[in-house]
Amino acid sequence: MPKYAALLPHMLHGCDYNPEQWMYDPAILRQDIEHMKEAHINCVSLGIFAWAALEPKEGEYHLDWLAEVIDNLYQNGIYTVLATPSGARPAWMAKKYPEVLRTGADRVRALMGGRHNHCYTSPVYREKVRAINTQLAARFAKHPGVILWHISNEIQGECHCELCQAAFRAWLREKYGTLEKLNHEWWTMFWSHTYSDWDEIESPSWRGETNVHGLNLDWKRFVSHQTAEFFRNEIEPLKAANPAIPVTTNFMGFHDSFDYYKLLPLLDVVSWDSYPTWHNSTDGNEMYNALWSDAYSDICRSMLGKPFLLMENTPSQTNWHEVCRPKHPGILRLTSITKLAHGADSIQYFQWRQSRGCSEKFHGAVMTHANRTDTRVFREVSSVGTMLEKLDRLCGAKTKAKAAILFDTENGWAIRDAKGPRNQDMGYQELFFRFYEPLWKAGIPVDIVNADMDFSGYHLLCVPMLYLLRGDTAKRIADFTKQGGTVILTMHTGLVNENDLCYMGDTPAEGLAEVAGVRLLEMDPLYDNQHETMRITRTPFPMAESYRCGKLCERISAEGAEVLAVYETDSPVLPDNMPCLTKNEFGRGTAYYVAAFAEHRFFSDLLLSLAERLGIAPVLDTTLPEGVTASARMAEGGEMFWFLMNWTAEQKSVNLPFPLRDFESGRSYQNVIPLAPYGAKILVKAE
Numbered sequence: 001m002p003k004y005a006a007l008l009p010h011m012l013h014g015c016d017y018n019p020e021q022w023m024y025d026p027a028i029l030r031q032d033i034e035h036m037k038e039a040h041i042n043c044v045s046l047g048i049f050a051w052a053a054l055e056p057k058e059g060e061y062h063l064d065w066l067a068e069v070i071d072n073l074y075q076n077g078i079y080t081v082l083a084t085p086s087g088a089r090p091a092w093m094a095k096k097y098p099e100v101l102r103t104g105a106d107r108v109r110a111l112m113g114g115r116h117n118h119c120y121t122s123p124v125y126r127e128k129v130r131a132i133n134t135q136l137a138a139r140f141a142k143h144p145g146v147i148l149w150h151i152s153n154e155i156q157g158e159c160h161c162e163l164c165q166a167a168f169r170a171w172l173r174e175k176y177g178t179l180e181k182l183n184h185e186w187w188t189m190f191w192s193h194t195y196s197d198w199d200e201i202e203s204p205s206w207r208g209e210t211n212v213h214g215l216n217l218d219w220k221r222f223v224s225h226q227t228a229e230f231f232r233n234e235i236e237p238l239k240a241a242n243p244a245i246p247v248t249t250n251f252m253g254f255h256d257s258f259d260y261y262k263l264l265p266l267l268d269v270v271s272w273d274s275y276p277t278w279h280n281s282t283d284g285n286e287m288y289n290a291l292w293s294d295a296y297s298d299i300c301r302s303m304l305g306k307p308f309l310l311m312e313n314t315p316s317q318t319n320w321h322e323v324c325r326p327k328h329p330g331i332l333r334l335t336s337i338t339k340l341a342h343g344a345d346s347i348q349y350f351q352w353r354q355s356r357g358c359s360e361k362f363h364g365a366v367m368t369h370a371n372r373t374d375t376r377v378f379r380e381v382s383s384v385g386t387m388l389e390k391l392d393r394l395c396g397a398k399t400k401a402k403a404a405i406l407f408d409t410e411n412g413w414a415i416r417d418a419k420g421p422r423n424q425d426m427g428y429q430e431l432f433f434r435f436y437e438p439l440w441k442a443g444i445p446v447d448i449v450n451a452d453m454d455f456s457g458y459h460l461l462c463v464p465m466l467y468l469l470r471g472d473t474a475k476r477i478a479d480f481t482k483q484g485g486t487v488i489l490t491m492h493t494g495l496v497n498e499n500d501l502c503y504m505g506d507t508p509a510e511g512l513a514e515v516a517g518v519r520l521l522e523m524d525p526l527y528d529n530q531h532e533t534m535r536i537t538r539t540p541f542p543m544a545e546s547y548r549c550g551k552l553c554e555r556i557s558a559e560g561a562e563v564l565a566v567y568e569t570d571s572p573v574l575p576d577n578m579p580c581l582t583k584n585e586f587g588r589g590t591a592y593y594v595a596a597f598a599e600h601r602f603f604s605d606l607l608l609s610l611a612e613r614l615g616i617a618p619v620l621d622t623t624l625p626e627g628v629t630a631s632a633r634m635a636e637g638g639e640m641f642w643f644l645m646n647w648t649a650e651q652k653s654v655n656l657p658f659p660l661r662d663f664e665s666g667r668s669y670q671n672v673i674p675l676a677p678y679g680a681k682i683l684v685k686a687e
């Protein structure tokens with residue numbers, strides 16, 4: 001069971017709640033509790049952005065109103081996810097202590113305004129955060145209604161002030177010891193950028209240095225480190241007051257202004273905020289949005305190897321998409337079920353009640369300005385709550401994946417920064433999705449790991465574009481293969497070390513050339529309108545005759561690997577039969593090398609054939625109809641839950657390998673189960 005489940009062994013159904021905006025109208029606050037009960041809300045996130053109400057003047061803490069709200073909620077069976085308010089500071093603080101304000105890469109300090117804009121190094125800001133967190137902890141850490149700390153909100157961004165510059169230099173000294181070492185690792189003889197004093201080092205800026213890639217990378221690492229230190233400062237007083245209350249913070253899918261993985265040692269549970277642009281297609285097919293959001297759910301589930309919380313999603317619409325379409329009838333249920341399917345132990349919303357003013361006044365909410373509960377959205381929220389109330393047994397249930405994809409934040413930064421071989425977009429994320437999509441469509445569970453995580457237990461490890469090698473990752477990939485694993489390496493792998501220095505000698509470096517049995521000869525990037533053809537010459541499993549490739553086509557030589565496909569070229573000058581896909585036996589395992597950025601169909605054919613050979617089965621042994629996805633979780637005691645989601649406007653039916661029972665209606669299905677347009681089902685084994 002996850003730790004918060006020990007406090008509240010139920011699926012959480014909650015929302016961001018901002019009573020501080022409504023204190024002028026106690027009747028609204030009284031109604032809120034009744035309406036929350038009607039909506040089957042069992043928890044609220046309180047205090048996010050409430051600093052001005054909690055400390056209206058420096059050192060003057062007003063916590064009574066919060067205590068009253070928490071008490072009232074608790075007496076009515078609603079638990080509190082208590083936020084620290086550091087996501088936005090009060091105006092008095094910015095006025096009195098300008099150092100708390102963030103400075104941009106242009107070295108201009110921001111004025112008071114917005115949110116997520118503090119300096120995370122500022123001793124004053126850290127002290128103020130610590131002080132208010134200490135107050136909150138002293139008053140509420142032992143409150144039976146408080147089940148979880150929500151640290152700040154969507155922590156992000158960087159600050160370039162003098163305090164940060166000094167801290168950055170200190171961090172660099174610690175890392176490199178000497179300037180000579182730093183100059184070497186950053187290759188600063190280039191363009192005469194050599195540093196002769198630590199104080200000459202400045203964070204990257206478009207006004208100054210952007211070409212020293214080692215600097216850029218280290219800066220992002222420093223930002224991640226500093227954010228984690230800021231975070232540690234936030235949680236210390238909370239944990240000191242009651243270590244049993246777990247800690248989380250809400251991630252923003254695929255956001256990488258700092259490396260989320262650096263926060264993991266400080267988190268008890270991962271949570272994220274999911275805002276896909278539902279209804280943006282012309283044919284009503286929601287697969288693309290689902291693909292994106294399920295992938296990030298799988299990332300969150302893999303981060304700590306246990307369920308995550310869906311901290312925010314909108315009950316209807318956002319106010320910040322280009323066009324803010326509301327979720328149509330049934331979509332909230334469907335998108336909630338897919339979150340549960342991919343490892344969520346909660347469905348929480350931004351927000352309970354729409355603000356009357358300011359920039360989020362038209363953001364969707366459970367309660368709109370109309371202040372009524374007889375709305376479609378309210379009814380749909382309420383029925384998600386009713387569903388979750390029946391799902392205690394699912395709480396804490398795990399997903400067992402035999403396949404993993406390595407997708408790494410630092411590697412993504414380095415690829416993006418590299419200057420060449422393709423500055424239009426190297427497509428790192430796109431290639432990740434070429435691996436993820438076919439497995440997802442087939443209903444094959446997959447974990448998504450970063451380069452530091454343990455992948456020894458998987459049968460199949462997919463490694464798209466591991467351009468940057470750090471620590472012992474390459475060795476662990478080699479060991480994984482040697483010990484019987486199957487690995488798929490691709491183009492643009494093993495080219496630079498952890499400080500972004502190119503390897504001398506053959507690549508993929510650090511032994512990966514031996515694992516794959518290939519050697520890189522040349523990189524050949526393509527314009528978007530150009531393609532090459534990969535012709536399959538022999539594969540141990542069924543593949544099409546040929547596939548289109550684009551973006552990046554590497555010329556490689558097979559050094560012991562078996563050639564499974566070659567480039568077909570009309571060029572009078574390019575040699576024929578250059579290898580494009582290879583297979584190498586390495587130890588007890590096998591390494592495939594995909595040299596070209598091939599079309600979706602290639603990855604689908606390769607991955608599904610390999611999965612079958614390796615005994616990596618879908619959660620249901622059936623062919624899913626186009627537009628339907630499937631997932632499964634195993635609860636304590638081995639009970640299985642299956643989930644089917646229909647992302648299309650058409651009726652679908654799924655052939656069942658064994659009889660299943662609809663968990664909600666109790667109805668059993670022997671051979672076939674129908675799915676309504678945008679329908680979703682939670683299923684268990686039929687007796």
Ligand code: GAL
Nearest residue numbers: 153154273312318319350363
């Ligand atoms: C999130 C944020 C919330 C709210 C929401 C609107 O990114 O955490 O505070 O602004 O977006 O969609």
